[in-house]
Amino acid sequence: MKLEFLGTGAGVPSKQRNVTGIALKLFDERNAVWLFDCGEGTQQQILNTSIRPGKIEMIFITHLHGDHIFGLPGLLSSRSFQGGDTTLTIVGPKGIKAFVEISLKVSESRLSYPLAFIEIEEGGIVFKDKQFIVECLPLDHKISSYGYRVTEADHQGELLxxxxxxxxxxxxxxxxxxxxxxxxxxxxxxxxxxxxxVGPDQKGRIVTILGDTRAHPNVAKLAKNADVLVHESTFNHAEAQKARAYYHSTSTQAATVAKEQGVGRLLLTHISSRYLGKAVYDMEREARAIFPNTKIVKDFDIIDIPFDKEERQNG
Known part of the structure; x- marks a missing residue:
């Protein structure tokens, strides 16, 4: 299980960061990729990775702002030309189905595979099988925004x-x-x-990926004991008032959640383009002062999520 960050910027693409796109690579677990958000240019970013669009099994959309969904029509269309023939399921807030279907209809795009939609209105379990449970809860943003918690089933202990x-x-x-x-x-x-x-069972891993949000009780619920928490960090601590006014979070707010909820590792993303160079490192340092195992991710960073808790904490 690995996370690959296809875009880590907020609002608009920049030379340093594309807009949001996160791949949860589940090749060992189910030979598939789950995508979280699909901002403009996501398929172009995928060309610079080993990900094949045909392996994308599910796409989870946190909210319907353009920097999180404008890459969907292009990616879905290209998947038809790149070996995609299996059903692709899109999970997201109410309205995601209309956005996709209208985009494809107006552009006269025809897909070679079926699309399925799960539209969220209140939160709860949105996916469940023998391997994984995916839950979501509403957050606090200008429009409906959700966080996702992916819980892996425990693995049977190894034969001695x-x-x-x-x-x-x-x-x-x-x-x-x-x-x-x-x-x-x-x-x-x-x-x-x-x-x-037979050795002891291996505890399944928990990955929490949040949409845009300002401080909200559901953030803590989704983050509780997660091995990895992916949290937006649009602003630094000095701009906390601005973060609240624009329905976003700061690096220190994210770090506080990680500390209080027993998170293994905190990954900060959705970084405003106003922060470059030293400003990014300063933001990371202020978060690490609260929660040491914090990293501000860059486009194309790959984060392994091992079973061993000590490896995660030292990652």
Missing amino acids: VDKLQALNIPSGPIYGKIKNRQIVSLPDGREINGEEF
């Missing part, structure tokens, strides 16, 4: 093969039964309890 081999238990179908923690009888009369030969 060395321990089995030390007891001269040969490999074969019996290993499958032991891995399922069954009690099995061996040909020599020994009885093996599978519970004793």
